[in-house]
Each structure stands twice: as structure tokens, then as C-alpha cells.
Amino acid sequence: MQENQLYRKVSLYLNSLSTLDDSDFTNLVTGKKPNDIVLCLDPNQTVDDNFLGATVTWSNGDKVEREDCRSFVLKVRKADKRRIVRPYLQHIHTVADEIEQRKQRDLKLYMNVKRYDDEGVDYHPRGVGNVRWRSVPFTHPSTFDTIAMEEDLKDKVKSDLEYFLKAKQYYHRLGRVWKRSFLLYGPSGTGKSSFVAAMANFISYDVYVIDLSKVLNDSDLNFLLLQTKSKSIIVMEELDRFLKEKSTGVSLSGVLNFMDGILNSCCAEERVMVFTMNCKEHVDPALLRPGRIDVHIHFPLCDFLAFKTLANSYLGVKDHKLFPQVEEIFQSGASLSPAEIGELMIANRNSPSRAIKSVITALQTEGDGRGLGNVGARKSVDEAGVSFRSSEGSHTYREFRKFYGFLRMKSNKVSHSQTLDDDSVHKVEGDSMTASDTPKRFG
Ligand SMILES: Nc1ncnc2c1ncn2[C@@H]1O[C@H](COP(=O)(O)OP(=O)(O)OP(=O)(O)O)[C@@H](O)[C@H]1O
Numbered sequence: 001m002q003e004n005q006l007y008r009k010v011s012l013y014l015n016s017l018s019t020l021d022d023s024d025f026t027n028l029v030t031g032k033k034p035n036d037i038v039l040c041l042d043p044n045q046t047v048d049d050n051f052l053g054a055t056v057t058w059s060n061g062d063k064v065e066r067e068d069c070r071s072f073v074l075k076v077r078k079a080d081k082r083r084i085v086r087p088y089l090q091h092i093h094t095v096a097d098e099i100e101q102r103k104q105r106d107l108k109l110y111m112n113v114k115r116y117d118d119e120g121v122d123y124h125p126r127g128v129g130n131v132r133w134r135s136v137p138f139t140h141p142s143t144f145d146t147i148a149m150e151e152d153l154k155d156k157v158k159s160d161l162e163y164f165l166k167a168k169q170y171y172h173r174l175g176r177v178w179k180r181s182f183l184l185y186g187p188s189g190t191g192k193s194s195f196v197a198a199m200a201n202f203i204s205y206d207v208y209v210i211d212l213s214k215v216l217n218d219s220d221l222n223f224l225l226l227q228t229k230s231k232s233i234i235v236m237e238e239l240d241r242f243l244k245e246k247s248t249g250v251s252l253s254g255v256l257n258f259m260d261g262i263l264n265s266c267c268a269e270e271r272v273m274v275f276t277m278n279c280k281e282h283v284d285p286a287l288l289r290p291g292r293i294d295v296h297i298h299f300p301l302c303d304f305l306a307f308k309t310l311a312n313s314y315l316g317v318k319d320h321k322l323f324p325q326v327e328e329i330f331q332s333g334a335s336l337s338p339a340e341i342g343e344l345m346i347a348n349r350n351s352p353s354r355a356i357k358s359v360i361t362a363l364q365t366e367g368d369g370r371g372l373g374n375v376g377a378r379k380s381v382d383e384a385g386v387s388f389r390s391s392e393g394s395h396t397y398r399e400f401r402k403f404y405g406f407l408r409m410k411s412n413k414v415s416h417s418q419t420l421d422d423d424s425v426h427k428v429e430g431d432s433m434t435a436s437d438t439p440k441r442f443g
């Protein structure tokens with residue numbers, strides 16, 4: 001049920017052969033970029049290749065009953081077969097990997113489609129095109145630079161991702177699936193989805209967005225996971241809403257297994273899983289334990305610092321005579337989401353004063369009091385880099401570490417077994433980061 005990676009590599013390899021240019025005819029296909037032209041082997045076309053002195057011939061396989069099952073046929077002289085087939089296929093792997101490396105990965109955005117239509121007819125009878133993902137080019141412009149967020153927190157996430165990309169052996173030595181899970185939680189319009197796009201652009205991973213309303217049941221969810229490719233971010237948005245409203249055929253245990261079940265061992269390798277919620281207070285704690293969720297990131301409403309970042313991005317102003325008034329209103333407990341502030345600034349982008357006055361008015365009318373619970377988040381984000389809030393407001397950094405393990409950023413030379421005592425100072429040393437995999441109890 002998974003894509004045959006070798007087919008894709010042979011296709012890349014054949015389309016790179018110069019002998020394809022010498023053919024009497026071939027198919028010209030638009031590549032991923034509008035001005036890309038890709039030569040594609042025609043069903044009735046053969047193309048020769050030479051390897052270790054032997055001539056081999058490739059052609060397209062005949063159409064078999066499954067319309068989506070395409071194939072290539074390789075013809076090798078019997079006398080050459082034993083000598084060249086294996087090294088030749090290795091050669092194809094190498095060349096195809098080099099081509100992929102060279103190509104700026106054109107990211108794709110995959111969305112899952114329903115299994116049955118409204119009349120209950122199976123969209124994907126077994127064996128015929130049962131691919132449940134549809135893809136479009138992923139062109140979201142969001143980057144970590146465009147997200148108004150603590151620089152320190154962004155740096156921590158970037159180094160976490162960079163470390164993850166290089167940590168295959170480390171995870172396997174621990175007997176763990178090489179995957180990383182993030183929970184992004186916070187009110188609407190605070191940048192969660194934009195942050196996912198920034199992550200994808202940062203590590204050049206495709207994005208699979210699971211629409212739980214189109215998932216039939218737990219096994220259907222597993223089937224979708226089975227069809228995802230490595231080097232991808234799998235996103236489950238508004239998970240808290242779905243679990244609360246039970247507006248999906250997927251059960252809590254189905255989600256728990258999706259996050260950390262046995263299927264992960266074969267289909268979650270080299271994947272980043274991201275779950276977004278507006279509020280995690282009422283979510284089953286089993287869902288949030290390390291291993292299911294490795295990093296929690298809170299997206300608070302705006303405070304004055306975030307407001308200034310947005311004013312700089314949207315209006316190009318780093319300071320303004322109205323800023324003291326804005327700061328005072330934020331300190332009185334008013335707040336708005338970055339989305340709301342961003343929209344007001346875009347609407348008045350030609351006049352910074354008018355834009356800032358419109359934000360002041362909005363803070364005084366719609367934003368009054370919304371920021372009261374918000375201040376702690378900023379503090380815990382400052383301190384922890386990975387914020388953590390519970391129903392009684394935000395915990396201090398020390399409490400946070402007691403509950404959810406911690407991200408230790410330290411130089412390679414410090415042994416992994418060392419546990420940091422309560423008073424150790426966290427600092428980023430070198431580029432390695434190890435995350436404790438079992439919650440540490442301190443003190
Ligand atoms: N922290 C931020 N920095 C910059 N822009 C932001 C930020 N938060 C939100 N925005 C802007 O607001 C709009 C909505 O953001 P986004 O969709 O990421 O919010 P969200 O948290 O996913 O909202 P929801 O919970 O409703 O899905 C986007 O256009 C984005 O550019």
C-alpha cells in the first residue's frame with residue numbers, strides 16, 4: 001500500500017538520460033515549476049542505456065488491470081545479467097538521489113479525501129487508485145522570520161529540528177521511532193498554522209494535513225498514516241475540538257495509537273507530527289505525555305513586544321509616539337491576537353499613525369481583559385522557551401521541568417546519562433540538543 005520508491009527513482013533516472021533526447025519521439029511534460037520541461041518515456045518508446053560495457057533497454061510496462069499501477073521493464077542480455085543488474089540498480093539509486101538533492105525540493109501539501117461519498121459509495125474500491133491523499137504545490141510563504149514570536153523560542157525550535165534531522169542513529173540506538181511530535185496550542189489567530197508552514201519551509205518537508213472530519217474510523221486513520229512518505233510533517237489541526245465534539249469517527253485510542261502506536265514503527269520514521277489545539281486544559285493527559293508530544297509550544301495573544309514586532313513587519317516602524325499609549329493598554333490587561341492586529345495594520349498600511357490608532361481602539365473595545373491570563377504565558381515563554389500553562393495559570397519554569405522533562409541544550413562532551421540538578425543553568429552550547437525521553441523528577 002505504500003509507494004514503490006524504486007519506481008520513482010527509475011523514473012527520475014530515465015528522464016535524466018541523454019539517450020532520451022536522441023529518441024525519435026518522446027513526451028514533454030511540465031515540471032513542478034512552470035518553466036520546467038520534463039521528458040517522459042512514452043508508453044511505446046524504448047530507451048537504451050550503457051552500464052559497465054553492457055547495453056540495457058528500458059520501456060514502459062503494459063497497462064495492468066489496476067489503472068494506477070505503472071511499471072518499467074528492464075531488458076538485459078542473459079550474458080550480462082548476473083554481472084550488472086545489482087550494481088546497475090545501485091547506480092540508479094545514487095544518480096536519482098543526487099538529482100533529488102540537486103532539485104530544490106518542491107514541497108507538496110497533501111490533503112486527505114473521504115473514503116465514501118455521501119451515498120456511501122466507496123471512492124476507493126480496494127485496488128483501484130486507493131490513494132487517499134491529493135496533493136498541490138506547497139507555496140505557503142511563512143518562515144520563522146515572518147512569525148512574531150520570541151527569538152529565543154524560535155531559535156530553540158530551529159535547533160531542535162536541525163538536531164532531529166541528524167538524529168536517526170541516536171533514535172534507533174534508543175530503540176525509538178525517528179519522529180518528533182509538537183503540540184502548538186493557543187487562541188485562534190495566534191500563528192499555529194503559520195508556524196507549521198514555517199517549520200515545513202525550514203526543513204523542506206512536505207506537509208500532510210489530516211482533516212479528521214473525512215476520516216472514517218481508527219483503521220482509516222492508520223491507513224492514511226501508512227500512505228504518507230518520509231521527510232514529511234503530518235498535521236492534525238484543532239485536535240481538542242474534534243475530541244470534545246466527537247465529530248469524527250476516530251476515537252481517543254485511535255489518536256493515541258496514531259501518535260505512538262506500533263504502526264509508527266513502519267510509517268512514522270523521519271516524520272514530524274504537529275498537533276494544534278486552541279486549549280489543552282481539558283484534553284486527556286495521556287495524549288500529552290512525552291513520546292506522544294515531545295515539545296509543547298504555547299501561542300499567546302499579543303503583548304506589547306509582539307505588537308512592536310508586527311508594527312515593524314507590517315508598517316515598517318520600530319518606534320512611534322503612540323507606542324507608550326499602546327504599551328499602557330497592554331499592561332492594563334487588554335490584548336488581541338496577532339491575526340486581528342495584523343489585519344488592522346494591513347488595512348491602514350499606508351498610514352502607521354492611523355493603523356496604530358485603529359489597534360488602540362480595537363484593544364479598548366474588543367481586547368479589553370483578554371490579555372489578563374496572557375501575561376504569564378509571556379513570562380513562561382521567556383523563561384522556558386517552551387511554555388507550559390495549566391488551568392491555574394502558567395507554571396514557573398522549575399515546575400514545568402518537573403512535569404514534562406526538559407530540553408537540555410548542551411555540548412556533545414557532556415554524557416547523555418547526566419541529569420541536571422535543579423539549579424543547573426540552561427544554556428545553548430554547541431549545536432546538539434538531547435531531549436529527555438522520560439519525565440525527569442527533580443528535587
Ligand atoms: N505570531 C504571528 N506572527 C505573524 N503573523 C501572525 C501570527 N499569528 C497569526 N498571524 C497572522 O494571522 C493569520 C492567521 O494565522 P494562523 O492561521 O497561523 O493562526 P492560527 O493560530 O492557526 O489560527 P486558528 O487557531 O484559528 O487556526 C495569518 O495570516 C498570519 O500571518
Ligand SMILES: [Mg+2]
Binds near residue numbers: 192193194
Ligand atoms: Mg490554524
